[in-house]
Amino acid sequence: MIPREKQKMVNFTENVTEKCNINHNIHETLSPVVYIFVFILGLPANCLSLYYGYLQIKAKNELGIYLCNLTIADLLYIFSLPFWLQYALQHDNWTYDELLCKVCGIILYENIYISVGFLCCISIDRYLAVVHPFRFQRFRTMKAAAIVSIIIWAKEIMTCCFVFTHGEISMDAESHLVCFEHYPIKKWEHNVNYYRFSAGFLFPLFLLAFSYCGILRVVHKSPGTQKKKKIQIKRLVSSTVFIFLVCFGPYHILLVVRSLLENNCSFAEKIFNVYHISLLLTTFNCVADPVLYCFSSESTYQNFVKLRDSCLTCLGHLNTETKESYPLNTTETPNRTQHEQQPGLLQMPPDGAETKDCFTTNVDSL
Template identity: 35%
Template structure:
């Protein structure tokens, strides 16, 4: 699942010329993703834990997403520093490997967890009685653990097989080596298929079945139907905006390599460099969108956040003669 192009022995270091303007654009995207992602995940993690304490299965998936997002977000300052130095990495081989490991791990952990959440919702709505016994917290923890183990084990295997003890090329670039090799191009096509296209098909089928089933149900009110539509559009939106551009361009680069060959692909790589690196940066925004999407889609988490805000206002207004007794009563009822 890792990029696997960090140690090409046939690398032509002058194949792609990086510019500071491109670095500034990437740095801006990562700064926005770092600030908003850190803020949103820290704000929502408390209410999500409360949902887990109430034995809400969705809360476990949300917490797993938040942990993965936070691990990646903590490496973002390394990428911001790297782009501020015009693609010059002087922080050592270990930090380069660590930053790349958490980036690609988060990318595919998020994809597979979003895929499983979609499957869980689809089964719960389509076959509510049959799957009730399997929608337990124990199984949710096991599924999240398996996703983490599967993705991270593959990345560790890639690090070992690709001999990434020196992930920097001789221009001190971290995970930016051009052109790719035949092995890397084939591997990229495989991970596009398994890591993106397959989950996208599964999610599309799930969110095609869910609205149809809900629409036919007379026991679901309009607000519930609207929430289902919001969740459906939100997940598809994450895949379309955050994940699709990167994987589509990765597939195009890999196909182009097989078409023109390694020696002739430098011009194409130079043309594709800015769109491809921007798509890579856009994929980092999933760490911002994940908590927003599921807080809006989950009544429980949203009510917990509203309750916390009400309690904070109550503390600030305690002892003030301007406190309205009716407001106090409303806050007490929410508690």
């Protein structure tokens, strides 16, 4: 017997699925682990990344705008993870109303495609800075970055409004209300999936590959760049493309596979686990973004070494103050300045040199 509230919701959405016997065990085992891991690591990492992006904006660096927008998209998804966690632990049974399901689903897809959009912006900005440092100056301004950011957000919001006009809650064979899942997929989803694959994955992949290949060519021909620095740049570029492929590649490939082959419950049941593993891979993008585009720079690493030393110093002060019989008597090292002894969070030098972005406008500081 279906509860009245559930029946009312299904009738409202008019989106009852076929009674496919889907095994949701992967959501109860693997998904919670991934969600908790990404939440614990991603929240502080993106908060620090947001602060670092703010410092770049404060220094009039257009790349800070892209980094802040990228981080905001990641944080929105991270804040929605508790709802997805509860959904997974309840055997894929959505206990909230349909509006919240739609909001969480929109945030999920927004995170994927807004992240992809700003990753492309960052790669193109770095390409123009390194390969054409003087030719396209007008495209590398704060105003241009703000306009591009508004266009990306507006485009994705309009796309979601166009796509998510259908009821997003449906009922499975176990009378569970599933959110953003249809088995087999609906006919209207086929064209949407093809669009996501081409515009949301293939085209951005082409832009990333084009931009970073251009950067690598310039780095390779640069006689003034040290060999060690060239290796670091190559590793960073290859890591960026690799993580993009790992996080977004399997998911978009399976979107096409589902659109081409999923027309019955039998295929839906077979591909369910693989598809949801690919969807979980997109979640790791929230952790990879701040690591690749902020914390991988040498200047940021030095800032976090200072932050670590500062925290250890504070902990040492606290531990010593709690012992009444051992008053705090610290001596300063004569060779160290006061600025070096008490570094602050991402403390900036007086000349503002540290406010540059993770990839500066010349090859040697990429």
